[in-house]
Amino acid sequence: MLEGIMIGLGAAFSIQNILMVVAGCLIGTFIGMLPGLGPMSIIAIMIPVAITLGDPAAALILLAGVYYGAIFGGSTSSILLNAPGVAGTVATSFDGYPMARKGQAGKALTIAAVASFAGGTIGAILLVIFAPVLSSVALRFHSAEYFALMVVGLSAIAAFAGTGQVAKALMMTILGLILATVGEGALFSMPRFTMGLLDLQSGISFITLAMAMFALPEALFLVLNPMRGASGDGASNKITNLRFSREEGKAMIPVIGRQSIQGFFIGVLPGAGATIASFLGYAVERNIAKGDEQAEFGKGSVKGLAAPETANNAACTGSFVPLLTLGIPGSGTTAILLGALIALNVTPGPRLMIDTPEIFWAVIISMFIGNLVLLILNLPLIPYIAKILAIPRNYLIPFILFFTLMGAYIGQNNATELLMLVGLGVMATIFRFADYPLAPLLIGFILGTMLEDNFARSMQLYRGLDFIIERPMTLGLLVIALVLVLLPSYRARRARKRAEGVADGD
Amino acid sequence: MALDRWIALIFVTFCCVYGYAAFFTMDQLLPPFMQRNPVWPSTFPKMLAVLGVGVGMIVLLGIEKRVGGDAEPSATDINYRRLREYKVGQALALLGLMVAYALMLRPAGFLIATTVFLAGGSAILGERKFHVMIPVAVLATGFVWYLVQEVLGIFLRPFPFFMGT
Numbered sequence: 001m002l003e004g005i006m007i008g009l010g011a012a013f014s015i016q017n018i019l020m021v022v023a024g025c026l027i028g029t030f031i032g033m034l035p036g037l038g039p040m041s042i043i044a045i046m047i048p049v050a051i052t053l054g055d056p057a058a059a060l061i062l063l064a065g066v067y068y069g070a071i072f073g074g075s076t077s078s079i080l081l082n083a084p085g086v087a088g089t090v091a092t093s094f095d096g097y098p099m100a101r102k103g104q105a106g107k108a109l110t111i112a113a114v115a116s117f118a119g120g121t122i123g124a125i126l127l128v129i130f131a132p133v134l135s136s137v138a139l140r141f142h143s144a145e146y147f148a149l150m151v152v153g154l155s156a157i158a159a160f161a162g163t164g165q166v167a168k169a170l171m172m173t174i175l176g177l178i179l180a181t182v183g184e185g186a187l188f189s190m191p192r193f194t195m196g197l198l199d200l201q202s203g204i205s206f207i208t209l210a211m212a213m214f215a216l217p218e219a220l221f222l223v224l225n226p227m228r229g230a231s232g233d234g235a236s237n238k239i240t241n242l243r244f245s246r247e248e249g250k251a252m253i254p255v256i257g258r259q260s261i262q263g264f265f266i267g268v269l270p271g272a273g274a275t276i277a278s279f280l281g282y283a284v285e286r287n288i289a290k291g292d293e294q295a296e297f298g299k300g301s302v303k304g305l306a307a308p309e310t311a312n313n314a315a316c317t318g319s320f321v322p323l324l325t326l327g328i329p330g331s332g333t334t335a336i337l338l339g340a341l342i343a344l345n346v347t348p349g350p351r352l353m354i355d356t357p358e359i360f361w362a363v364i365i366s367m368f369i370g371n372l373v374l375l376i377l378n379l380p381l382i383p384y385i386a387k388i389l390a391i392p393r394n395y396l397i398p399f400i401l402f403f404t405l406m407g408a409y410i411g412q413n414n415a416t417e418l419l420m421l422v423g424l425g426v427m428a429t430i431f432r433f434a435d436y437p438l439a440p441l442l443i444g445f446i447l448g449t450m451l452e453d454n455f456a457r458s459m460q461l462y463r464g465l466d467f468i469i470e471r472p473m474t475l476g477l478l479v480i481a482l483v484l485v486l487l488p489s490y491r492a493r494r495a496r497k498r499a500e501g502v503a504d505g506d
Numbered sequence: 507m508a509l510d511r512w513i514a515l516i517f518v519t520f521c522c523v524y525g526y527a528a529f530f531t532m533d534q535l536l537p538p539f540m541q542r543n544p545v546w547p548s549t550f551p552k553m554l555a556v557l558g559v560g561v562g563m564i565v566l567l568g569i570e571k572r573v574g575g576d577a578e579p580s581a582t583d584i585n586y587r588r589l590r591e592y593k594v595g596q597a598l599a600l601l602g603l604m605v606a607y608a609l610m611l612r613p614a615g616f617l618i619a620t621t622v623f624l625a626g627g628s629a630i631l632g633e634r635k636f637h638v639m640i641p642v643a644v645l646a647t648g649f650v651w652y653l654v655q656e657v658l659g660i661f662l663r664p665f666p667f668f669m670g671t
Contacts, residue, residue: 052658058563102593167564168510171517174558176525181551188547190535193527223600223631224592395642398627401604402620409611410660418608422601434510435588459545489570496571 004353005128008361011057012369020053020062020112021366025373028069029384033077037400038087039070040332041215044207045339045403048410055207056344057359060086061366063337064320068120068370070376071274071316073385075112075309077112080105080145080386088274088312091282106242111302112309113379115256119310121258121266123317127364130268131353134325138350144467148477150447153270153328155481157440157489160269162275164486169437170352173444179204180448187456189400199416206339208408208421209445214332215404215436216425221398221432235290244302251293252306257283263311267318270330274312274319281311293304317367324360332439335446509586511566518562525555542543599630620647 011017024046031042046066074089079096092112126279141149145414158169183203184191194200259281266277285307286297297304322330327349329335337476341348346359353360378385408421428438458474468475507515527549528651536546564570607623614622624643625636654660 048660049658052660054591059665167570170561171558171565174521174554174561175517176523178551180555181554181626185547188540189546192532192547192551193524208515219601220597223596223597388615392633394628394631394633395639397600397631398624399646401600401627402624402650405604405607405623407653410658413661415608415611419605420609422604422608430509432515434508434513436510436513450633456545459549460543464544492571499597 004357004361005365007197007358008363008365009305011358011362012061012365016055017058017061017362017366018369020058021065021369022373022377024062024067025067025069025072025370025378026381026385027151027380028066028071029076029374029378030069030072030289030388032070032073033385033388034073034396034400036060037070037218038074038214039067039220040210040213040336040439041404042066042070043333043336043340044050044210044215044370045407047207047336047343049408051343056341056356057362059340059344060337060346060363063340064363064366065370065373067316067333068116068313068367068374069290069378071312072113072374074115076386077389078381079108079112079305081389086256088278088315088497089194089308090275091278091308092305094282094308094311095301098298099300099305104241104300105251107132107244108241108300108305109382110379111244111252111305113375115252115259115306115309116313117375119260119263119313120317120374121368122256123264123314124364124367124371126261126264126314127317127321129368131321131325131360131364134203134321135350135353138326141350142471143454143461144471144474145459145477147451147458148474148481149326150328150451150454152477152484153322153330154440154444154447154451155484156270157330157443159484165435165437166485168435169440170485172431172436172438172441176446177448177451179209180445181452185449185452187453191333199414199420202361203411204420204424205408205417206336206414206442206446208417209335209424210442211404211408211420212424213428213442215400216421217405217429217432217438219400219404220425221395222393222400226393248302249381255303255306256310259285259307259310262315264318266311267315268321268330270322273331273333274315275387276498277315277318278308278312310485313371318368320363324352324363325350327352327450329443332442335443339446401402490506511568514562514565518559518566521555521558521562524551525559528552528555596630596632600627603627603630612663613667614668615669616651616662617647617664618666620650 012021027041028042029048031037031045032039043063043066046063048064053059053062071088075092078089078093079100082093082097096108096112099105100416113214130505132498154173158166182200184194184201191201232400262284263277263281264272264453266280267273268498282297282304285303286294289297289301289303293301316434319329319331319334322328323334323338327347329337329338338348346352346356405418408417409415431438431441458464461467462470468478528548532548532551533546536548540546603623603626607619610619610622621640623641624646625639628643630637651662651664655662655664
């Protein structure tokens with residue numbers, strides 16, 4: 001492991017890669033601040049750029065930098081405008097915005113940056129500890145276990161979609177899997193469901209799908225409802241004093257400690273991710289705070305701001321664990337990163353650490369550098385970067401749409417891709433209107449090919465479905481997947497019955 | 507019927523068509539040596555079609571109940587029931603502009619198509635300061651073209667088709 005870390009240090013500290021981290025963090029912060037462009041859209045836009053770099057380590061470092069920067073940028077717009085660019089930073093606005101309205105925008109941004117730094121760094125340390133352990137376990141997995149593991153991942157993502165939403169999330173996952181069957185797969189080398197169209201021969205491009213699922217609907221919603229992304233009165237835009245007091249620093253330390261660990265482990269779970277980590281982090285800290293401190297939550301509490309910021313960054317780092325060790329993304333963002341890696345001919349999974357340690361460790365080391373860059377470079381620049389929020393929407397929206405189009409076009413150099421983007425984007429917007437979650441669709445799409453490959457390999461090896469019974473671990477994992485899907489509706493049913501019982505008793 | 511159930515109905519229909527293609531059209535094309543395999547190209551799609559119909563029916567019939575879903579959405583939330591209050595015309599015009607951009611990108615070349623797209627997009631959204639809008643669109647287009655073509659090395663034909671590459 002030490003040898004790997006040294007290789008990683010060598011790779012990450014090359015001038016090119018340091019530039020990548022810095023550029024990634026700055027671009028991420030810059031674009032992440034814009035309402036309507038979350039980390040998924042930004043990473044999708046940056047993928048063609050990353051692929052052109054040719055070097056997988058540099059590409060992944062750039063994308064990871066963009067990811068961190070985008071989360072930080074999202075926090076900035078949450079604090080300054082009460083308009084979170086990212087779902088993971090909604091909880092940040094609970095206390096960040098009131099603080100900014102009191103004229104303490106600078107302090108709120110510093111607290112957010114320090115908490116993010118601490119969360120990200122502690123998360124990266126935990127990643128160094130846990131990733132190799134999980135990798136060594138995963139090396140014993142066969143295709144049957146991989147198939148089952150992916151089913152568990154997809155079920156968990158659906159199960160975390162929220163009460164009453166599990167069936168909808170499953171529906172989206174299945175649609176993603178169905179879309180993945182379009183085109184000529186490597187396994188059977190025969191075209192499927194192409195409807196005779198040559199453009200569908202190589203399947204649907206995942207960048208086009210990612211843009212259509214996230215960037216386009218968000219931009220359209222900004223057009224449809226100008227209230228969105230424009231809340232806040234702008235009075236809190238003045239960023240003056242960036243310092244916080246020693247007492248406030250002391251109050252933050254235990255919060256950061258608790259939320260780094262909690263956030264990291266929530267991030268590791270497939271489907272949970274930064275959003276759940278930040279809300280849960282906020283709720284936990286509010287519940288354990290006492291008296292006056294608890295009353296302060298929602299009105300500009302230091303703890304209330306530090307908790308979600310620490311948790312969402314630790315969760316972002318945690319979400320890299322299943323990606324790097326199992327090759328299974330647990331969130332929409334890591335799914336896009338997985339797609340980028342596959343495009344660069346790198347297959348993440350337990351062998352990544354053995355076959356290409358320079359990529360594995362360089363990415364982890366770059367997480368430390370990325371966090372440092374956010375703290376020492378981005379924070380002082382925030383007053384200037386925040387000027388982007390003053391761009392009128394009449395100019396901003398056409399640019400967002402243009403970047404969406406470019407992202408899809410550059411990857412394929414095919415104008416039909418743009419028509420597909422618009423079509424899929426309209427479909428995604430209708431899904432969003434009807435409250436269907438879209439991340440499961442994208443994750444299903446990206447995992448679809450791998451899921452089918454592993455399923456087919458297991459079927460061929462065992463001449464049928466016997467692998468489910470003959471491999472206890474596969475069976476166990478599939479049972480877990482079933483429980484994950486059924487548990488939310490069982491619990492909801494029980495809660496409903498209990499509520500009805502109480503009503504009857506009255 | 508609410509929009510989500512309409513979507514479920516369309517999804518179930520789609521799965522039936524997909525399933526029909528998987529069950530009845532794919533296997534006939536299978537070469538004989540592949541027929542002895544336990545898994546065919548149609549196996550996974552068949553499973554997905556059956557699962558899709560099942561899950562789609564759960565949403566369609568409203569078997570899974572939503573808890574606490576009746577809360578009033580905030581002004582910034584998006585809700586199709588308030589579609590009439592939204593700027594649907596602008597959104598549709600922008601979608602039309604995107605389609606036009608897709609169709610014009612090759613024949614008109616990147617520079618003209620993009621400038622028209624950016625300036626047209628601003629105009630659709632209500633911008634009337636043409637003396638600001640057009641220079642911004644031209645500068646941005648030139649900058650992006652330079653960045654993509656010269657820095658990233660990805661070819662984008664700058665001029666219309668009749669002016670060569």
